[in-house]
Amino acid sequence: MFDPNKTLALIQGGLLEPQKTWASYHEENREWKDTAALLTGPLILASLVLASLLGWVFSSHYMMMRGSGGLLGLILGLLFAAVGIAMASFIFSYFAGMFKGEANFNRSFAALSLAAIPAYLGNVLGTLPWIGWLLSLGLGIVSLVFLYQIIPLYLKVPDEKRVQHYAASLVCTLIASLILGALLGFGAMGSYQAGMMGERSGGSSNVMFGDLGRQARVMEEAERDTFDPPRNGKINETQMERYLDVIQKTAELRREQGEAFKQLEKKSDKDSVSLGDLGKLTGTLMGAATAEMDVVKTGGGNWAEHMWVKEQLHVARIQKDISDAVKHNYALYKQYEERLSQVDQ
Numbered sequence: 001m002f003d004p005n006k007t008l009a010l011i012q013g014g015l016l017e018p019q020k021t022w023a024s025y026h027e028e029n030r031e032w033k034d035t036a037a038l039l040t041g042p043l044i045l046a047s048l049v050l051a052s053l054l055g056w057v058f059s060s061h062y063m064m065m066r067g068s069g070g071l072l073g074l075i076l077g078l079l080f081a082a083v084g085i086a087m088a089s090f091i092f093s094y095f096a097g098m099f100k101g102e103a104n105f106n107r108s109f110a111a112l113s114l115a116a117i118p119a120y121l122g123n124v125l126g127t128l129p130w131i132g133w134l135l136s137l138g139l140g141i142v143s144l145v146f147l148y149q150i151i152p153l154y155l156k157v158p159d160e161k162r163v164q165h166y167a168a169s170l171v172c173t174l175i176a177s178l179i180l181g182a183l184l185g186f187g188a189m190g191s192y193q194a195g196m197m198g199e200r201s202g203g204s205s206n207v208m209f210g211d212l213g214r215q216a217r218v219m220e221e222a223e224r225d226t227f228d229p230p231r232n233g234k235i236n237e238t239q240m241e242r243y244l245d246v247i248q249k250t251a252e253l254r255r256e257q258g259e260a261f262k263q264l265e266k267k268s269d270k271d272s273v274s275l276g277d278l279g280k281l282t283g284t285l286m287g288a289a290t291a292e293m294d295v296v297k298t299g300g301g302n303w304a305e306h307m308w309v310k311e312q313l314h315v316a317r318i319q320k321d322i323s324d325a326v327k328h329n330y331a332l333y334k335q336y337e338e339r340l341s342q343v344d345q
Contacts, residue, residue, distance in 0.1 A: 002041075011039070084180060111155065112147065163257050221303075
């Protein structure tokens, strides 16, 4: 049930005292429908309406940055935001279960709604001339940091799986959002806006999003890799050594990324986080999801071959001796089992 006083208290607390507000709302253990009525719905509606009103005041700037849409644009924006946060909540909840946390849609929905408060404020401030895009970007990244911080409380994801869970959830949410945006007709507008922001931000955007661009290139190169498996289906020792080297370096890279998150959390507690720090964090978050691929490609490896070896080892660990190839691969796996077990995959 909608309670304007409660809604305002949640928004204010989510901005000024986020940790305290998260803990308090977590104790209430509300269903997603309650959260939607108390926070998510009013927040989305207020954000879009205020952005439209300010956009009308700064009409030339707003039209250039976001395009015209009128009432239809507002309705589509509401639909996109509502479906988007529900979809993201499902994804984060689903992956929480996979990464030894708790798959709970109600709490996932609450976590994303609370973490998104700065981003929705940024959506409103983004209509301001000249500095609007910077405020919107900064507050959007703050929401990403808030989401990373709130996950252990709401979804119980353990610290050692936190980076992997967040990165996997974020990447899947991004892909799903792009698909949803294309279906609702946001694709062209989003690309145009991104281009305008890039032109206005100049070199700073290259610094902030350079890692994301490099990761996209790595993924593109990996997708082009091909591999013809041997007819006998057997892994050789050279392939096994390369595979072990990759997963060891991947584990080390993810540990470094985890340390980066911890350092940023310490800085955020002291209110000393710069926009550059947050931009680097965003790149690191996305990089965590492609860490294994990055290790393979930067080492001159073949991603398709690496994935074939990984799949054969998976089958061998389960089936052990159903064929000569599986028996051979399982014997090879046993030779490396101790070294493999030392790596947290």
